[in-house]
Structure formats: C-alpha cells, structure tokens
Amino acid sequence: MVQLGRYPVGRVTERDFRVAEVPVPDPGPGEVLVRNTYTSVDPGMRLRLRESGPAGYFAGFALNAPLDGIMTVGEVVASEADGFRPGDTVRHASGWREYAVVTAGVPALAGLGTLARIDTSVAAPSRYLGPLGGMGLTAYAGLLDAAELREGDVVWVSAAAGAVGSLAAQIARILGHRVIGSTGSDAKVRHLLDDLSLAAAFNHRRAPVASLLREAAPDGIDVYFDNVGGDHLEAALGALRRGGRIALCGAVSQYEAPGRPLGPANLFQATANDLTLRGFRGSSHLHRLPAMTHDLAGWLADGRLHYREAVFHGLHQAPTALVHMLAGTTTGKTIVRVAAGS
Amino acid sequence: MVQLGRYPVGRVTERDFRVAEVPVPDPGPGEVLVRNTYTSVDPGMRLRLRESGPAGYFAGFALNAPLDGIMTVGEVVASEADGFRPGDTVRHASGWREYAVVTAGVPALAGLGTLARIDTSVAAPSRYLGPLGGMGLTAYAGLLDAAELREGDVVWVSAAAGAVGSLAAQIARILGHRVIGSTGSDAKVRHLLDDLSLAAAFNHRRAPVASLLREAAPDGIDVYFDNVGGDHLEAALGALRRGGRIALCGAVSQYEAPGRPLGPANLFQATANDLTLRGFRGSSHLHRLPAMTHDLAGWLADGRLHYREAVFHGLHQAPTALVHMLAGTTTGKTIVRVAAGS
Numbered sequence: 001m002v003q004l005g006r007y008p009v010g011r012v013t014e015r016d017f018r019v020a021e022v023p024v025p026d027p028g029p030g031e032v033l034v035r036n037t038y039t040s041v042d043p044g045m046r047l048r049l050r051e052s053g054p055a056g057y058f059a060g061f062a063l064n065a066p067l068d069g070i071m072t073v074g075e076v077v078a079s080e081a082d083g084f085r086p087g088d089t090v091r092h093a094s095g096w097r098e099y100a101v102v103t104a105g106v107p108a109l110a111g112l113g114t115l116a117r118i119d120t121s122v123a124a125p126s127r128y129l130g131p132l133g134g135m136g137l138t139a140y141a142g143l144l145d146a147a148e149l150r151e152g153d154v155v156w157v158s159a160a161a162g163a164v165g166s167l168a169a170q171i172a173r174i175l176g177h178r179v180i181g182s183t184g185s186d187a188k189v190r191h192l193l194d195d196l197s198l199a200a201a202f203n204h205r206r207a208p209v210a211s212l213l214r215e216a217a218p219d220g221i222d223v224y225f226d227n228v229g230g231d232h233l234e235a236a237l238g239a240l241r242r243g244g245r246i247a248l249c250g251a252v253s254q255y256e257a258p259g260r261p262l263g264p265a266n267l268f269q270a271t272a273n274d275l276t277l278r279g280f281r282g283s284s285h286l287h288r289l290p291a292m293t294h295d296l297a298g299w300l301a302d303g304r305l306h307y308r309e310a311v312f313h314g315l316h317q318a319p320t321a322l323v324h325m326l327a328g329t330t331t332g333k334t335i336v337r338v339a340a341g342s
Numbered sequence: 343m344v345q346l347g348r349y350p351v352g353r354v355t356e357r358d359f360r361v362a363e364v365p366v367p368d369p370g371p372g373e374v375l376v377r378n379t380y381t382s383v384d385p386g387m388r389l390r391l392r393e394s395g396p397a398g399y400f401a402g403f404a405l406n407a408p409l410d411g412i413m414t415v416g417e418v419v420a421s422e423a424d425g426f427r428p429g430d431t432v433r434h435a436s437g438w439r440e441y442a443v444v445t446a447g448v449p450a451l452a453g454l455g456t457l458a459r460i461d462t463s464v465a466a467p468s469r470y471l472g473p474l475g476g477m478g479l480t481a482y483a484g485l486l487d488a489a490e491l492r493e494g495d496v497v498w499v500s501a502a503a504g505a506v507g508s509l510a511a512q513i514a515r516i517l518g519h520r521v522i523g524s525t526g527s528d529a530k531v532r533h534l535l536d537d538l539s540l541a542a543a544f545n546h547r548r549a550p551v552a553s554l555l556r557e558a559a560p561d562g563i564d565v566y567f568d569n570v571g572g573d574h575l576e577a578a579l580g581a582l583r584r585g586g587r588i589a590l591c592g593a594v595s596q597y598e599a600p601g602r603p604l605g606p607a608n609l610f611q612a613t614a615n616d617l618t619l620r621g622f623r624g625s626s627h628l629h630r631l632p633a634m635t636h637d638l639a640g641w642l643a644d645g646r647l648h649y650r651e652a653v654f655h656g657l658h659q660a661p662t663a664l665v666h667m668l669a670g671t672t673t674g675k676t677i678v679r680v681a682a683g684s
Contacts, residue, residue: 046612057583057614227607242398242626248613263605267571268389269589270621272399277619279612286586 001097002318004061006058008049011256014051016292017319020064024099026225027080031103032090032096032115036074038126039095039320042134042163043227045070046255057281059266060110065242069109070095071134073118081105084117087155091118091128096318098338110283112137117325120213122297131296138282139167139184140292145285146247146278147223149175154217156236159227160198161188163333164249166227167296170196170305179215182209182232184328187304191288195306210235223247230256230262237269238251247278257324308332312338344437344660346403350391353598354668358391362382362406366441371420373445374432374457378416380468381437383654383663383676384476384505385569387412388597399623400451400638411451412437413476415460415467416680423447426459433460433470438660440680443532452625454479464639467585473509473649475636480591480624481509481567482634487627488589488620489565496559498578501569502540503530504674505668506591509638510567512538512647524551524559524574526670533673537648546570552577562608565589571596572604579611590621598668650674656681 001019006053010015011156014247027033047053048069053060072095076088081104084090091114092169094100102115118128142164143149159165160181169192173179173235181192181201192201213221213235221302222244224236236246254261270277299305310330318336325334343362350358369375389395395402403409405406414437423446426432435455436442444457462468472478485491485508496515500522501507511534515521522542523534534543542558555563555577563584566578571593576587591639596603612619641647652672654663660678667676 054608054610054614055580056611182431227593233604233609238397248609250613251610256611261610263607263609264574265603265605266396267575267590267605268593268596268603268621269394269398270619271592272396273621274623274626275621277612279610279615279617281613281616284616 001066002315003064004049004067005064007063010258012046012049012319012323013325014319018319019316020248027078030081030103030105031060032076032081034074034090034092034094034102035077035099036072036095036098036100036338038073038129039315039336039338040129041318041325041336042070043250043252043255043326045322046252046326047225058152066094067096068094069113071098071113071129072100073128074100075330081328084115086286086324087119089120089125091116091133096315098315102304109134110281111286112283114272116304122293123300126335127307127310129335130163130309131300131305132293134282135163135333136167136296137285137289137292139171140296141285141288142225142247142249142280142284143168143171143223143298144288146245146249147225147245148231149177149223151176153222154178154180154220155223156182156213156217156221157203157225157227157324158182158232159252160192160196160201161275161331163227165227165303166196166308166332168249170224170295171297172225173198174299174304180213182212188331193272193307206234208276210238213239225249226251228252234264234266236268239265240269240273242273244273244275246275248277248278254328277310331338343408344657345406345410346391347406349393349405352600354388354391354665356661361658363441367443368402369420369443372423373443374418374426374587375420376416376425376434376436376442377419378414378437378440378680379416379444379655379667380471381470381660381678381680382413383511383660383678384559385411385592385594385597385667387664388594388668393509394472399442406435408421409438411455412443412453413451413471414438416442418674424459429486431458431462431467433475438657439526440657440676449619451476452623452666453628454625457614459514464635465578465642468677469642469649470645470653471677472651473642473647474635476624477505477675478509478638479603479627479631479634480506480515482638483624483627483630484567484589484622485510485513486564488591488622489587491519491565493518496520496522497565497567498524498559498563498581499567499569499634500546500574502534502543502596503631503673504569507567507569508538508650508674509647511636512641513539513638514565514567515540518559522563524554530673547572548579552580556583565590568593570594576606576608579608579617582611582617584615586617587617588617588619590619594668652676654678
C-alpha cells in the first residue's frame, strides 16, 4: 500500500510518500476482503495531506498508515458479510492499496464511500470513480442544488477539463445552457471545444482571467462553478449578473499556495448584485445519487457525455498521478490501475 | 445643500464636503417641492464617494452637485403632482438638502426612494429612515431571504449597535432565536445586553474576533448577519455549523481600508461545511416592505423593539455625522435633523 511519509509543505512531491508491504489479513465477521482494481486521485486529497484538514472537511491523513477515505473499486475475494459474495464488484473508501478489508455497513466519506456493490452492466467499474461516483454527484448537485441552475443561465465552469469540471460543463450543456469552460493549456481548450462541445473556452494562462471571461461572455454570466478559487473567483464575482450564483466546489489554485490563501477582494460584488455563493460537498447530496446515476449513465450510453480518464498504471504510480493532477497536466478523471504485485 | 467637493482617499473628513447655497426652484408639472426634515446617513454612502462605486451598486456621487439617492423625509410645500398635497409627509431620495424638487413616480434607489407618502399615525417621520424604511427592510430581508432564518438557528449579528444591525439582532431575538451581537465599545456592549436584550455580546476590539465569538457561542452558529467583513467574516466562516448561512449586508471594515480589500482567507470552510453566503440589497426585496412595516411598527408600538437614533442637528452637520458613524462612535440609526436656514 501507499502511505504518507511526511506532510508536504507547498508542492506535493513523490518523495512525500512511500510504498509499504503489509500482510493481507483475513476478513473477520461482517468484513469483506477486496482486491482493488482502480483507485481514485482527487484534488481535495491535497487538503488532507495535513495533520488536520479544514474543519468540517474530511479528516487529515495519518502518517505511515493506510490512507483511509479514498474512493476505490475492486472485486470481493472473500466475504464474511451478508450481501457480499466473492466475485462481486464493489465500491468503497479504502483506496491506495492492493487489498483492503472493509467492514460492511460502516459509513465512510459521509456515506459516499460505504461499501456497496456496483452494476457493471451499466458501465465499466472505473466509471464509478468518475461520472457514476462522487465526481458525477459533485457536478450534478453543484449545478442543481448549490447553483440552483435555472433556464437560460449562462454558465462558466473552471478546470473544465478536470474530473468534476468536465462533467459539470457537459451536464449544463446537455441541459441546454450556454457553457464557457476554462482550463490551463491550449490543447485542453481544444478538448473543451471539440470533445466536450462547449460554446466557448479559454486558457487561463494566456491573459488575466477577468478579461478572458469578458471576451467569452461579454454580457456576463449567471452561474459560476468554481473549482479553482483565487483570481478565477474574483473574475466571476465581477462578471455575474444580478441574482447570479456560485457553486463553491473547490479552490485548487490555493491548495498549494504558501501562506495565507487568497480570499476574493471584490466580495462586495455579492452585496451589490444580490449574488449567492454556496459551498458544498457532493457527499452532502447523497439523495441525488440515484437520479444522477440514471441520467449520467444514459448520457454516457447515448454518447452525449464525453468521458476521459487519465490512467496511471501500478499502485506505486499513485503519488505521481497526484503530482501531475495538481500541476494541471492531466485531462479528465485521474485514476490508478492497481495491478497486484506492483 | 451639502455637496461633495472631492473624492476622499482613505478616511472621510468634513473637508471633503462643502455647503452650497442654491435657489429653491418652483415645482413643474408632475413635481413636488418638499421641505426636508430628516435626512439619512448610511455606511453604504462611503462606497459612493467615488467616481464610480461597485458595479451593480448605487451610482457614485457627482462632485459639486446635489447628492442624489439618499433617503430623506419631509413635508410637501407645493405640489404639481397628482396624489400629493401641501402638508403631506413624504419619503424620497433627494437628501442632504433643505428643499428638494422631486418628480412623482420616478423610481429612485431601486424603488425604495420613489416619492411616497408616509403614515405619521403609525410612527414619527424619522422612523421611516430607520425601522420602517430601508434599514428595517434590509434587516428583515437579510434574515428571512438572504439568511433563510430557520427555527433553532443561533444568530450572530455584527455592528449590532448600528442602524441595520440593531434591527436584525432584535428581529431575530423577537422571532425566538439566541442572538449574539458584536460592537466596538464596552458601552455599546452594555447597550446590546441591557437595551436590545441580546443573549450575548462582545466588544470586537478586546481580542481576536474568532476567540470572542467562540466564547459567546462555544457550539458554533448557524447564521451570521455581516455588516463588517474582514476578520469578522473569517471568524464566522470558522464558527458556522454545517448548512450555515451568511447574509452579506455590508463590509464597513473594508470601505476605508487602503489598497486591496481583505477577502476571507478561509472561504474553503464554505465548501467543507456546506455554507451559503448570500449578498443582498434591501431594495432588491421590496415585496417584503408591507409585511416588514406591519411587523416592525407593531414591535415598536408594544416596546419589544428598542430603537435609538443618533441625531445631528443642522444640515451642515451631515458630513460630521458620516465621519462619526464610519468611525463607529454613534449608536443606532444616524440621522440629521434638517433645520431651515442651517
């Protein structure tokens, strides 16, 4: 399994992690032994590479211990729990390891990571780490609950080539909205336009975000789905029309920033223009899971939802995958294919 | 009339204003001549002492010209407009002058300042600049619409001895909530406890706001009514329980700050704890005006709503009143008694 050897300061490096060989235990009563096949790599993990993460968020990771609370899919190898049998494909939250012993019925990741069978006739297992899992739920609930998406809204999604962003942007597009996506390279801008079929897209490294946004949405926007924070959030506050809404999903620009994170200097725009900023965790909207799974599985099947994975091979690559994702060099959902013996 | 002679940089001073003697014109068709009796002094005016105020907010004041868009009450002296007669007591938005010619039916201050008769049998005219005017509406809509006040919410109101804060704090108290108020002096803390009957109060100058708040609300809060911004807003983000809400009413700590306003460095708490921050202008909630007036007039009459005015005498004192209010040395609603010839 991969463990955290030290808490990184500033940018995460592979050297902050180590690979530990541990014996595979037998499952006890109520437990299941799972051979993990794919494990997730998420931006929010950066906030947990600390002794204590943000209050109310998921707990910080312990050093030199299993990294608990990371979504994973795998196959049941042995079961001492009712309702699970060898061969079942399951989802749970004991990732970044090859074999996991998981107790059935114990909530993890606010319910999202509780051991559950997944339906591989609907989609391949790895999809349950992306559109049919927490990423899909975060995008779906962020638009419908946090941003209270309304007919006619012009929507801006940042980090729109990322795991959640690419889903949020496409869901809004499929629901009939004009969607502007931003990302960090010209190649990814082409991906947003050609593959995700967004109405407009820009590379935030090319010029000040506020001016790029003004060019893409000269009449302003109604909804901003924020994955980035910092200058992106300020640009949104300046561009939102009266009654506009911001879904505060993440702030990846600030996760590795040294010192004091950058709060929006123009927050008064919210008062001036009757704006709402709503923070949310996907896992706080579990009631949306069935409808979300139904909708996104359908859109995946009929081809309207484009889905890309950045797959790293071998569990030992998990730290590298995290480093690359935080640097913005991956496209789509970053996952690790766990190969036994890696 | 009082005019603005230059745009202040940093703290406002009396020298930024000048008194101009201008002839009193006769009202033309559709116009009314009003002798103003009380004129308002509001924190938000500081944002308008600029060539252009925050986008979406009320327009910046012009130099060496009447200061338009300031609430005022007065008596009709002459009328060429249907529905208004000499002797009527009215409210309108042409303040900071002794006589105003106002066109009936022309919207001002997003509808709040449109010329309207007021009912002096319900309350004295100056009350229509406070609890029965924009201040009451801002407090009422801020709690009910922006903060979506719910049964059992613990509520913190900052600048709770101020015009809007004292109303918001008391409305929440009357509606059955535990209310914590903060203010800037020990004398005003006593006012919050003794006169406004709040459950707890603190002087934010005594220690870091976050620690004072933790002392007053050890189990956290559910609603924060923000009149101050800066360190107060950060303290709220740290203290709000899951699903908590912030009504972004004002940020007076930042209005005179040199350079970049301070955005909340811990805004990620909103994501971690499913928090909503909603900015609003009272005037965006005009539909609440009848219910608000009914409720607040009743609570004023039965003594449950304590109301204090800081009255400055003579129009020439208006700049002094503004300077004092922004420095935090006034208590309650700051108004100027306009005396003809002053």
